[in-house]
Amino acid sequence: MEKRNLSRKTFLKGSGAALATLGLTSCAARTSGSANKEELADTSDAPKEEGEWKAATCWSHCGGRCSLKALVKDGVITRLKTDDTHEDSPDWPQRRACLRGRSRRDDIYSPDRLKYPMKRKNWQPGGEGFNGELRGKDEWERISWDEALDLVASEVSRIREKYGNRSIYGHRSIVIQGSDINDMSLAGTEAAWHLDEFGSMFMRGMDFGIALSASGGFTTSWTTASQGAFAFCHLYGYGSSSGQDFMNDRFDCRNVETAILIGVNPAYSADSTSFWSNWLPVRDAGCRFITIDPMYTDSAAILGAEWVPIRPNTDVALLMAMCYVMISEDDPEANPLIDWDVIERCTIGFDENHMPEGEDARDNFRDHILGTYDNQPKDPKWASDITGIPEDKIVELGRLMGKQNKVALLTGWGPARNHNGETFTQAFMCAGILGGHFGQSGHMTAGAIEDAGFNGGDFLITPGDRGVQYPANGVDDILCGPTMWRDMLRGRYRYVGDGGSVNFVPGEERDIDIECLYLYASDPLHSYEDASSAIEVLRKVEFVVSHATCFNDTARYSDIVLPVVTAWEKSPEFLMFTNPNAGYLKDQVIEPCYEAKSERWIGRELCNRWGLDGDALFPEDDLTLSWNQISSVNIATAPGEYTPLCSFTEEEAAEFGNAGQARTEGLISYSEFKEKGVYCVPRNPEDGYGHIAYEEFRANPEDNPMRSESGKFEFYCRGIRDLSAQVGLGEVPPVPTYIPSPGGYEEARLLTREGDNSTMAFQVYNPHYLRSSHYYFDNLESTREAFSRPLYINSVDANAIGISEGDTVCVSNDNGTMLRHACVTGRIAQGVVALPHGGSFDFDESDQLSLGGCDNVLTSPTSCGLGTSGYNSQACRVEKYTGNPIPADTEMMPEAPQCQND
Numbered sequence: 005m006e007k008r009n010l011s012r013k014t015f016l017k018g019s020g021a022a023l024a025t026l027g028l029t030s031c032a033a034r035t036s037g038s039a040n041k042e043e044l045a046d047t048s049d050a051p052k053e054e055g056e057w058k059a060a061t062c063w064s065h066c067g068g069r070c071s072l073k074a075l076v077k078d079g080v081i082t083r084l085k086t087d088d089t090h091e092d093s094p095d096w097p098q099r100r101a102c103l104r105g106r107s108r109r110d111d112i113y114s115p116d117r118l119k120y121p122m123k124r125k126n127w128q129p130g131g132e133g134f135n136g137e138l139r140g141k142d143e144w145e146r147i148s149w150d151e152a153l154d155l156v157a158s159e160v161s162r163i164r165e166k167y168g169n170r171s172i173y174g175h176r177s178i179v180i181q182g183s184d185i186n187d188m189s190l191a192g193t194e195a196a197w198h199l200d201e202f203g204s205m206f207m208r209g210m211d212f213g214i215a216l217s218a219s220g221g222f223t224t225s226w227t228t229a230s231q232g233a234f235a236f237c238h239l240y241g242y243g244s245s246s247g248q249d250f251m252n253d254r255f256d257c258r259n260v261e262t263a264i265l266i267g268v269n270p271a272y273s274a275d276s277t278s279f280w281s282n283w284l285p286v287r288d289a290g291c292r293f294i295t296i297d298p299m300y301t302d303s304a305a306i307l308g309a310e311w312v313p314i315r316p317n318t319d320v321a322l323l324m325a326m327c328y329v330m331i332s333e334d335d336p337e338a339n340p341l342i343d344w345d346v347i348e349r350c351t352i353g354f355d356e357n358h359m360p361e362g363e364d365a366r367d368n369f370r371d372h373i374l375g376t377y378d379n380q381p382k383d384p385k386w387a388s389d390i391t392g393i394p395e396d397k398i399v400e401l402g403r404l405m406g407k408q409n410k411v412a413l414l415t416g417w418g419p420a421r422n423h424n425g426e427t428f429t430q431a432f433m434c435a436g437i438l439g440g441h442f443g444q445s446g447h448m449t450a451g452a453i454e455d456a457g458f459n460g461g462d463f464l465i466t467p468g469d470r471g472v473q474y475p476a477n478g479v480d481d482i483l484c485g486p487t488m489w490r491d492m493l494r495g496r497y498r499y500v501g502d503g504g505s506v507n508f509v510p511g512e513e514r515d516i517d518i519e520c521l522y523l524y525a526s527d528p529l530h531s532y533e534d535a536s537s538a539i540e541v542l543r544k545v546e547f548v549v550s551h552a553t554c555f556n557d558t559a560r561y562s563d564i565v566l567p568v569v570t571a572w573e574k575s576p577e578f579l580m581f582t583n584p585n586a587g588y589l590k591d592q593v594i595e596p597c598y599e600a601k602s603e604r605w606i607g608r609e610l611c612n613r614w615g616l617d618g619d620a621l622f623p624e625d626d627l628t629l630s631w632n633q634i635s636s637v638n639i640a641t642a643p644g645e646y647t648p649l650c651s652f653t654e655e656e657a658a659e660f661g662n663a664g665q666a667r668t669e670g671l672i673s674y675s676e677f678k679e680k681g682v683y684c685v686p687r688n689p690e691d692g693y694g695h696i697a698y699e700e701f702r703a704n705p706e707d708n709p710m711r712s713e714s715g716k717f718e719f720y721c722r723g724i725r726d727l728s729a730q731v732g733l734g735e736v737p738p739v740p741t742y743i744p745s746p747g748g749y750e751e752a753r754l755l756t757r758e759g760d761n762s763t764m765a766f767q768v769y770n771p772h773y774l775r776s777s778h779y780y781f782d783n784l785e786s787t788r789e790a791f792s793r794p795l796y797i798n799s800v801d802a803n804a805i806g807i808s809e810g811d812t813v814c815v816s817n818d819n820g821t822m823l824r825h826a827c828v829t830g831r832i833a834q835g836v837v838a839l840p841h842g843g844s845f846d847f848d849e850s851d852q853l854s855l856g857g858c859d860n861v862l863t864s865p866t867s868c869g870l871g872t873s874g875y876n877s878q879a880c881r882v883e884k885y886t887g888n889p890i891p892a893d894t895e896m897m898p899e900a901p902q903c904q905n906d
Contacts (some may be wrong), residue, residue, distance in 0.1 A: 017834040025632070040576045053083055059681030060075045060084070060103035061579055061590040063571040066777035069579060069586070070101035070277060072108060074572065081109045081572075081594060089680045097281035099586055099682050104777055107786040111570070112597065116783050116898040118567035119598035121152035126852050131166070136543040139561040141849060146903040147381075147564075149599065153606070156564055157613035159547045163520040164220060171491070173518045174222040176213055176525035211622075212524045212551070214474055215607035218621050219614050221478030223518065226502055226871075227532075230417050233425030233872045234452045239724045241712030242433040243451055250450040250461025253695040254282045254689070258289040259446035261410040264401065265295045266319055266432070266627055267419040268453065271303040271709030273772045278457035283307065285558040286458075288322065293800035294401070296322065296393075298769060299796065299838055300831040312401075313833035315749045316769040317422040317877035318391040321742040323397065323431040325387030328373050330403025332383075332436050341406035343440025350705050351437060353720025353739070360714065360722055362737075369719035372739045382742075390742065390749065391902040392833060405439045410446035417452050418771070423745035423866055423874035426724060431740035437717050445701025450697065457555040461695030464585040464685045466646065468578055468636035470629040476622070481516060484733065486873050489537035490600060490865040492518045492542070500731045500871065508870075521562075524603065529598050530779045530845055530858055534865040536820045539847070551603060554783055555900040557845040557858070567600045574602060574624035578634050585685035585693075587637065587649070589677050602626065629658035637669055640685060643692040649683060650674045663777040671681065705886065734868040746866045746877040747817075752835065755817075755879050763883040764805050766797075766837045767817065769876040770859040773840030782844050782856070788893045793857040794827035796838040797882065802828040805883060811884040815839070820861035823890050841875075846896065855890055 055077030062070045071087035084106055087098040089451050125143040126135055147155075163171055179514040184609040193743070216222040220585040228235045243250045251257075263286070264487075270279050294307035295301065296319070300311045314322065347354050356365035366377050375381035384398035385645050389396075405411055413436040420429050429451060436442065436449025450460070454517065482502050483491055491497035499517050501509035521542065529538045542548055542561040550562040557563045571577070572593035579588045596602075604626065608618035624632075638646040644874065651670030677683060687693065700708040709715030713723040728736040737743075748767070755765030775791035776782040782793075795813055807813060809828045814821060825840065832838055843857025862878045890896075 023551065053077070055082060057085075059589045059591045059678055060108065060572055061588040062101050062108060062592050063579070063590070064104060064777035064780045066104065066772075066780075069099070070099050071099040071587060071588055072105055072106045073681055074109070076594060078718075079271050079594055082678065084109050084413060087682055089682060092774070094281045094285045095688060096684065096686050097277050097816075099277050099588070099684065103774065103790055104781050106573070107781060107784050110779070110786050111554075112258060112572060113139065114554055114728045114783055115898045117597065118552055118555055118559070118565060118600070118900055121147050121349065121564065121566050121599070122755030122901070122903060123152070123155065123564045124148050128156055129162075131159075131162060131546045134563075135544050136545070139543050139563070140539070140847065142683075142704060144565075144901040144903050146905050149601070151273075152564055152566060153609050153613060156549050156566075156611050156699055159549075160520060160610075161614065163547060167517060168218040170223055170481050171517050171519040172222040172904060173217065173483075173521050173757060174213060174216045174224055174818055175521070175523045175528050176210065176224065187904065191788070194298065194609040197378070210474070210525075211472065211639060212603035212607045214621055215475075215611050215614075216522065217475045217477045218611060218616055221521070222304075223479055223481040223516065224477075224485065225483040225485050225488045226600065228421075228872050229485075230421070231452060232417055232420030232422065233429045233869065234417060234420045235872070236426055236724065236870050237433065238711040239713075240430050240433055240721050241710035241714065241717045244428065248450060249460070250448075250697055251458065252445070252448050252450075252691070253461045254285075254459040255689040255694060256289075256445050256696060257282070257286050257448075259410060260286060260291050260412040260448065261446065262292045262404055263412045263414055263429075264404065265293060265304075265309065266322075266413075267297055268414055268416045268769060269297070269299075269301040269303045270453075271306060272460065272774055273302065278459070279303070279306070280654045284460040294404075298767075298833045298836045299771065301771075301812065307596065310772045311814060312393055312397055315390070315392050315833065316767045317419070317424075317745055318742070318749050319419045320428050320431045320740060321382070321387040321390040322393060322751075323428075323435045324373060324382040324740055324742060325398045326383045326405055326435050327369075327431075327438055327718075328381065329399050330382045330405055331370060331373055333403070334428075339406075340408060341403070341437055343407040346437065346440040346702070349622060350702060351717045351719055352714045353435050353718055363720065367720065367739065369739050372741075376616040392835070393687070405435060407439045407441075410440075411441050412446075412523040413441060414446040414450050414453050414458075415450065418457060418769075418876055420451070420487075421855070421873055421875045422877055423747065423872070424736075424743045425872045425874065426728075426736045426869040427740050430718075430721065430724075432782055433717060433738055434719055437719075443696060443698040443700075447697060448697060456588075459584065459698050461584055461693060464640040464641075464693060465580060465649070465683070466589040466638045467580050467587065468633040468638075471632040472624070472629065483516070484867050484871045486533045487865045487867045488873065489532065489534050489541050490549045491516065492541045494538055498732060498867075500733065508731050521545055521548045523549070523558050523562070526817060527535060527552070527556045527558045527779045529561065530556065533860055533863040533875070534819060535854070535858055535860040535863075537865060551606070553600070554899060556783070557777065566606060567598065568606070569602050570595045571843075573597060573600065575630040576634060577630065578637050585640075586682060586686060587639075587683050587684075589680075591678060591681075610669075625661070627660045631657075631662055632675070635667060639683070639820065641671070641695070646776075647671055650677055679770070718819040724870075728782075731870060733871045736869045737796075745868065745874070745877065747874070747878075748862055749835075752879040763881050765879060765881055766801070766835055768837045768839055768859075768862060768878050768880045770839055770841040773842060775840065777840055779844070782842050783898050785894055785897055788897070790824065792827075793840050793843050793893060795824040795882070796827045796829055796832050798832050799828050799830050799835045800837070801834055801837075802826065807882075807884050812887075812889040813870065814883050814885045815861055815862065815880050817864075817880040819864055819878070820851065820854060822857065822861050823885055824857055825890070839878070844898065846898075851887075862889075 055075045060072040060074040075083040086101040092098045122144045293307040294308040296302040296312045355370040384395040388395045441447040495566040548562040550559045550563045552559040573596040608622040611618035637649040639649045652667045654666045656674040657665040725738040747887045754764045845858040846856030
């Protein structure tokens, strides 16, 4: 295959080379995500340049939020730096950006940045002979904004009149947040937390949704996204939508003596500040770390962790066997492993004496684990055969979980982003609660810790509210994310309500005929399961329109593409993320580049063309929304006491169009906040903000009930059993149960071709990676130079099928085929390959191959349990590719098309 798209802007080459020199070398990556502060610091002898430093802030959805400053001269960003507002220490850390955040300037000015509206050359409006097969192959023509908006408005109207509003799919996707649904683009006032969580891309999509809702409504989708099955764990009485509720405060975390990490790699998922300030002090306090993971991660190396390799999506079997050890070896006097006081007061369903009323006593958790009635003890031997972990190691882990040990059982979201992930979250809870590891100092059972950054407790900053009202959506159709592309193809889907546990309804089969894809938020071709089916849908429907900043994968398969502004080209915003005591200001760094427009402007213009009052639907200008939000940010001054963060002089208020509205009650001036770009509440162990997760519940469960049916932790949960039966997407048993899943270990074994030494079947999973944050950053030469995106394969496995370091390998299953370079290493379990998450689709039409490393080429359109997305275990075949080797990713750079009429 020939090398493609080699040209680059000259100024990017220098910045990319500079980035590539940072970090630690790790296998195929030229750098790894070390949290080493010295390596991330700005050099003191950096050149002094003219211009104005503006608060910028990284806006990616990586699991962290970091401060940036942009040096702007003559309207152009010439340089970036990160937080330098105070002396750095673990207790009061600077909010420093990693290599991804430091590449944001490259993102603004990247060669694939969309400059103006475009339409496919051979597309014509009207629906007749719409030649969908040319999507992804066609040339492009530059058009004006008026022409683009006229075409979009007329085509959406035509399809609405011909097929109805249900035929219009508007992609911005509802994301499950525990028992609360993120329905902000359907009705009601936005919760500003989501500005923090998803950043500007998500808010832009919400705002544009006003136009589609006001014009009669649209079909959309719901997904569990990053949380996986942790979206439903409250049904067991465990946690909530936020990891803050799972975790002890970061100061108490230093009292943990042993931390058992299952699928946790914070050095990659939230690099830099949180690792430096939250994780390393725990290590330095003497904590022993054990990491259970398919790969020996950089986090494990930095923490000095013992590595226990495991097959993906077999964690349930391990946790059940750990419970077996505790139950079978417990002696309240001689060997107290189980916290019987907790069992008696805080749980339901453990044994026949604690079952919910009306349930068969024989179905209790204890007898299920011991195999009393099914004659299959869930013992270490049984689990070893499934997980690949030696029996004696499983026994050791079970004993470590005893009540007398100060243990933190920790997991990230990754293990719950699997088919049948609901039973993982319950098994995880059971293993920790059995030993009483909650509600007391030095003990934790903490899931979804990426959401907390290893730091629990109340948010000391409340993010404010823009005050936008969203009209109700007149269409109630909402597709389940994991199967939505396949459902669109077959014209039928299972309606279950809007996906939140409170909002689930009895499932029903519905016909659906999608003829218009209005893709106004994110990059669904890249970011949703089953990319091959997505291509079929994108070529099947009558009209596809995308909003995008860069010419991303989805835009390539559209008929009309509308360029939208980046976060740095928008009015000021206040941002947070997982750290409960830090907030950021993102100023408007530069004016919009080229012809890019905001989603609110596009929505207003389309509404006017649809005969609606755009000014009434979008009454506020951007600066008014900024004022509403920033002026309503509050900050803690003492436990339970809050005050506005910013005061505003008349001149500062006038910047938002609010002349004369001075506000003097803020803790700092708005000008100071703009200068710093970040405000972090100083912390110390005696400040009164400490947090012990579930402490009140443990002390008095009756007065502080959990959100489960019983108000307790549920070893036996009939609520999730009954809900799954009602919804009909897949059965979830009431007790933790290992269920061989689609794409799991058992399926991978069946794929192996006997007698064929050139190919083997593996489980492939998709760890988060420092090159990109989901689909952000993968289009940049700087991050591609710093981090390759290989397929990691165990050296023993590679030798068995004749693969060497750097070989081009073919990775395939029934969902798709891709080519990647091999990274041969001893840092991954045998029988497992890892494809880092976030690669571009980059489809080669002639050979029907994906060249960019997009993991969703291999993921399956399967809905298990309550519809949890299942990314992290797919069965695949791997073999050495016999065709021409693929070039390095830096030699396949994406670029926006050059229109003939440019």
